[in-house]
Amino acid sequence: MNQLVAMPLWRRRGPIVALLFLIVAAVIGYTLFKPPAATYKGPAMHTFAVAVHANDPGDQLPVFSLQEGDSAEILVLSKTPGMLMVHGFDDMPNVTPDHPAKFNLRADKTGRFSLHLHTNDGRQIEVAIIEIRPRN
Numbered sequence: 001m002n003q004l005v006a007m008p009l010w011r012r013r014g015p016i017v018a019l020l021f022l023i024v025a026a027v028i029g030y031t032l033f034k035p036p037a038a039t040y041k042g043p044a045m046h047t048f049a050v051a052v053h054a055n056d057p058g059d060q061l062p063v064f065s066l067q068e069g070d071s072a073e074i075l076v077l078s079k080t081p082g083m084l085m086v087h088g089f090d091d092m093p094n095v096t097p098d099h100p101a102k103f104n105l106r107a108d109k110t111g112r113f114s115l116h117l118h119t120n121d122g123r124q125i126e127v128a129i130i131e132i133r134p135r136n
């Protein structure tokens with residue numbers, strides 16, 4: 001008599017069952033212990049937009065937050081003509097009521113900086129705060 005026929009079904013299928021068990025164990029193990037999804041932590045490019053308006057001391061200004069190494073392009077609209085400035089950064093674009101400005105910034109230093117408008121008639125108007133945090 002054939003010995004295989006005499007064996008119980010689970011013994012004849014032993015290698016297949018073992019393989020299935022290993023596959024199921026691998027899937028469960030991967031599901032339980034898979035590493036967290038990778039998150040990009042490198043420099044980022046940000047775009048912001050703000051409208052200039054005369055403000056009083058104590059008024060809340062918008063805060064644009066960056067991390068060191070990031071870049072930002074800030075679209076600025078103004079009814080008052082003048083030159084935009086952030087002390088310590090190179091870009092100083094002119095803005096007029098007809099031509100919004102794009103202020104470009106590379107966050108190569110950290111701290112809180114004032115984006116302000118030097119108006120053509122000699123005033124200074126605070127526009128926004130740029131906050132650059134150290135990269136972890």
Ligand SMILES: [Cu+2]
Binds near residue numbers: 085087116118
């Ligand atoms: Cu200035």
